[in-house]
Amino acid sequence: MDDRGAADVCRTPRSADADRQEAGQLLDPWQRHRRPSVLRPCPARARQPGRERRAVRRRRARRRRPGPQRGRRRSGLLGPVRAHRSDRGPPDRHQHPVGAGTRHAVRGPDRNHCLHGLPAHAAGRRRLRSAVPTAPCAARHRGRFRLGGYNPQLLLRSSVAMRLSRFPLSTTKETPADAEVVSHQLLLRAGFIRKLGAGLYTWMPMGLRVLRRIETIVREEMDRAGAAELLMPSIQPAELWQESGRWKLMGAEMLRIKDRHQNDYCYGPTHEEVIVHHAKQDVRSYRQLPFNWYQVQTKFRDERRPRFGLMRAREFLMKDAYSFHMDAADLDREYQNMRVAYAKVFERIGADFRIVQADSGNIGGAKSEEFHILAGSGEDLLAVSTVGSYAANMEAAACPPSGKPRPAASQALEQVSTPGQKTCEQVSKFLSVALTAKVKLLVAKGREGGLVAIALRGDHELNEVKAAKHPLIASPFEMAKIEDVQAAFGCEVGYLGPVKCPVPVIADHAALEIADFVCGANVNDHHLKGVNWGRDCDVAPGYDLRKICEGDASPDGQGEIKFYRGIEGGHIFQLGRKYTEAMSFTVLDEQGKAVTPEMGCYGIGVSRLAAAVIEQRHDKDGMRWPDAIAPFRVLICPIGTDKSERVKAVAEQLYADLLAAGVDALLDDRGLRPGPMFADADLVGIPHRVVIGEKGLAANQYEYKKRGAEKADMIDASVAAVLERLNA
RNA sequence: CGGGGCGUAGCUCAGCUUGGUAGAGCGCUUGCUUCGGGAGCAAGAGGUCGCAGGUUCGAAUCCUGUCGCCCCGACCA
Numbered sequence: 001m002d003d004r005g006a007a008d009v010c011r012t013p014r015s016a017d018a019d020r021q022e023a024g025q026l027l028d029p030w031q032r033h034r035r036p037s038v039l040r041p042c043p044a045r046a047r048q049p050g051r052e053r054r055a056v057r058r059r060r061a062r063r064r065r066p067g068p069q070r071g072r073r074r075s076g077l078l079g080p081v082r083a084h085r086s087d088r089g090p091p092d093r094h095q096h097p098v099g100a101g102t103r104h105a106v107r108g109p110d111r112n113h114c115l116h117g118l119p120a121h122a123a124g125r126r127r128l129r130s131a132v133p134t135a136p137c138a139a140r141h142r143g144r145f146r147l148g149g150y151n152p153q154l155l156l157r158s159s160v161a162m163r164l165s166r167f168p169l170s171t172t173k174e175t176p177a178d179a180e181v182v183s184h185q186l187l188l189r190a191g192f193i194r195k196l197g198a199g200l201y202t203w204m205p206m207g208l209r210v211l212r213r214i215e216t217i218v219r220e221e222m223d224r225a226g227a228a229e230l231l232m233p234s235i236q237p238a239e240l241w242q243e244s245g246r247w248k249l250m251g252a253e254m255l256r257i258k259d260r261h262q263n264d265y266c267y268g269p270t271h272e273e274v275i276v277h278h279a280k281q282d283v284r285s286y287r288q289l290p291f292n293w294y295q296v297q298t299k300f301r302d303e304r305r306p307r308f309g310l311m312r313a314r315e316f317l318m319k320d321a322y323s324f325h326m327d328a329a330d331l332d333r334e335y336q337n338m339r340v341a342y343a344k345v346f347e348r349i350g351a352d353f354r355i356v357q358a359d360s361g362n363i364g365g366a367k368s369e370e371f372h373i374l375a376g377s378g379e380d381l382l383a384v385s386t387v388g389s390y391a392a393n394m395e396a397a398a399c400p401p402s403g404k405p406r407p408a409a410s411q412a413l414e415q416v417s418t419p420g421q422k423t424c425e426q427v428s429k430f431l432s433v434a435l436t437a438k439v440k441l442l443v444a445k446g447r448e449g450g451l452v453a454i455a456l457r458g459d460h461e462l463n464e465v466k467a468a469k470h471p472l473i474a475s476p477f478e479m480a481k482i483e484d485v486q487a488a489f490g491c492e493v494g495y496l497g498p499v500k501c502p503v504p505v506i507a508d509h510a511a512l513e514i515a516d517f518v519c520g521a522n523v524n525d526h527h528l529k530g531v532n533w534g535r536d537c538d539v540a541p542g543y544d545l546r547k548i549c550e551g552d553a554s555p556d557g558q559g560e561i562k563f564y565r566g567i568e569g570g571h572i573f574q575l576g577r578k579y580t581e582a583m584s585f586t587v588l589d590e591q592g593k594a595v596t597p598e599m600g601c602y603g604i605g606v607s608r609l610a611a612a613v614i615e616q617r618h619d620k621d622g623m624r625w626p627d628a629i630a631p632f633r634v635l636i637c638p639i640g641t642d643k644s645e646r647v648k649a650v651a652e653q654l655y656a657d658l659l660a661a662g663v664d665a666l667l668d669d670r671g672l673r674p675g676p677m678f679a680d681a682d683l684v685g686i687p688h689r690v691v692i693g694e695k696g697l698a699a700n701q702y703e704y705k706k707r708g709a710e711k712a713d714m715i716d717a718s719v720a721a722v723l724e725r726l727n728a
Numbered sequence: 729c730g731g732g733g734c735g736u737a738g739c740u741c742a743g744c745u746u747g748g749u750a751g752a753g754c755g756c757u758u759g760c761u762u763c764g765g766g767a768g769c770a771a772g773a774g775g776u777c778g779c780a781g782g783u784u785c786g787a788a789u790c791c792u793g794u795c796g797c798c799c800c801g802a803c804c805a
Binding site: 174672 | 739741755762763764765766767796798799803804805
């Protein structure tokens with residue numbers, strides 16, 4: 001990395017910290033995580049004679065090089081650090097020495113604008129009061145610092161590198177071969193992300209802006225909801241996981257690492273253990289409860305099969321929050337609080353979403369809901385009521401008894417020959433009875449060993465998640481081995497039935513509601529007709545064991561069920577005392593008695609949300625970002641800048657004016673022909689586009705087009721007219 | 729974890745069966761023309777064919793191993 005001419009300028013650890021603090025005060029909120037890049041000479045490096053000589057040679061060579069090659073070098077070869085510092089002119093001109101007493105924010109919106117010397121109130125932040133420009137610096141900028149007509153306060157709010165000629169954007173016409181879903185294809189084509197390995201992606205500058213905006217919205221809503229941000233390490237010691245018992249429970253999904261002392265660590269797939277550990281350190285009294293701590297942190301889950309780009313990546317960005325409470329009622333209050341905050345987040349990023357009931361896993365009684373962004377490419381199937389508010393993940397969707405009494409028996413029991421008819425479909429066709437008039441029997445492994453038979457209506461499917469919760473059935477659910485079933489029943493699996501069944505039978509509610517049904521005779525090549533519960537076999541105890549079907553009545557009695565596909569973007573969960581107990585976290589209550597706190601956890605897949613929004617909002621030309629999370633808000637496309645100085649000048653002026661008005665504007669000053677320029681504009685999906693051309697200017701007009709609109713409108717050639725459209 | 733496939737220029741891929749001078753399109757560079765929806769012509773730059781062994785006079789091509797990636801399934805929830 002250091003043979004690229006960076007020997008003369010580099011970051012020292014101290015300056016990086018200090019700079020981050022200082023620059024962070026100057027940038028607008030959603031920019032505050034962007035790395036500041038105030039450069040200073042690095043004494044350690046400069047002292048090395050060989051390095052210094054090489055650097056000097058390179059600097060000289062660079063100066064000798066004619067223009068075009070310099071341009072190429074800046075944009076392509078210098079690597080990300082320099083490439084991102086676009087728009088600030090040649091690097092050497094802005095390398096201010098930074099030391100005690102000098103505070104610089106060299107990042108202006110472009111090389112003609114500098115933040116030096118702005119009044120302290122402009123930033124509204126304490127640190128800026130010490131922002132005194134050094135004399136040489138102030139002098140250097142005096143001649144070119146055009147503040148006329150600018151509102152410095154607004155200037156601060158606008159962003160940094162906004163000329164496409166200096167913004168590393170790399171788009172392709174061709175769709176990458178291994179990208180299956182639209183979001184993955186578009187993110188790659190538009191150069192928002194680049195793949196580094198299986199399930200590993202680099203966020204390129206344009207994409208990172210989107211990610212940061214989503215992050216900011218998440219932070220704002222979490223802060224507003226009263227949660228406090230912290231940041232935990234991504235690497236965690238094994239001891240914590242051994243303490244909670246999950247070191248053994250977690251499968252290969254958890255990436256385990258050894259350090260040089262052969263101590264075990266993992267790259268955190270989640271942070272329950274760490275947060276409880278810290279809570280134990282600092283929280284001892286009921287007076288300190290409740291609280292909610294959150295972080296935005298990179299997680300790693302070693303998925304067996306990472307796919308769909310950001311949707312199921314191995315490394316991803318997640319906001320995870322953990323709350324602690326004295327009792328379940330207070331946990332529930334915070335849970336509802338988070339539920340509201342999450343809804344606001346999803347609304348703000350412009351997602352069409354549903355809150356669905358989720359499976360609470362093996363932690364009985366705990367409440368859990370997922371926030372799903374509806375999309376045909378979603379990995380989860382959702383059962384949603386057509387009328388009421390009921391919505392649940394397929395796994396969790398309840399199938400209660402219909403409440404209708406079982407009809408009386410009207411047929412006599414009869415054994416019929418059904419040679420070779422093993423499946424429900426075959427039998428129902430062979431005997432000409434409806435699939436819904438058949439009962440099928442599945443055999444699962446029992447919790448205490450042995451076998452358990454599960455009776456379902458012929459057209460229904462077993463929900464294994466529900467089955468695993470049944471006291472008689474093994475958890476995790478496992479079907480019985482075919483040989484064991486044949487040994488127990490004395491017939492092939494195609495002819496099983498509840499009559500004279502050799503193993504305990506449990507039944508789904510729906511199977512219990514039919515009379516005169518058909519089922520296997522427990523004899524090869526034979527079925528029974530006219531079977532009735534109670535008369536012909538014991539009435540099996542009824543449970544909810546099946547998967548819900550499209551068209552079923554909604555469990556809340558309002559409307560019927562329709563299926564949607566969704567992308568899980570958020571998940572809120574009442575954990576109860578699972579982790580606090582396992583890790584012996586207690587606080588003293590008012591009576592001085594030790595109490596184990598209740599815990600909740602709440603996650604949002606930040607990087608996944610970016611992909612999910614694209615899945616919902618795109619067309620054949622590219623992405624369509626909502627204003628709230630677009631990488632830029634408005635794109636200025638001047639046409640024919642090589643011929644028309646006027647177009648160029650007008651575009652520059654509009655760009656400057658929009659920045660001054662606090663609008664995140666991007667100027668396409670690459671001088672491309674209109675075709676590629678518009679194609680890129682559509683692909684990147686910036687919500688508003690202003691085209692400036694000689695034709696329009698002749699009539700004193702700009703062309704305005706909202707991304708996705710049918711056609712463009714001509715508007716007055718003024719900032720006011722543009723702003724009006726932006727705010728429409 | 730089981731099955732299948734692919735690693736050749738920055739990207740998408742051909743060439744491999746049947747061993748003998750490494751190719752196309754896109755992109756990139758330069759020039760001229762063109763330029764309101766992914767331009768044309770001309771001239772260029774760019775690859776130790778994933779890596780390591782082996783067979784052979786000779787390997788992108790055949791063999792063995794290895795690494796990486798992709799797809800299907802199972803697993804996980």
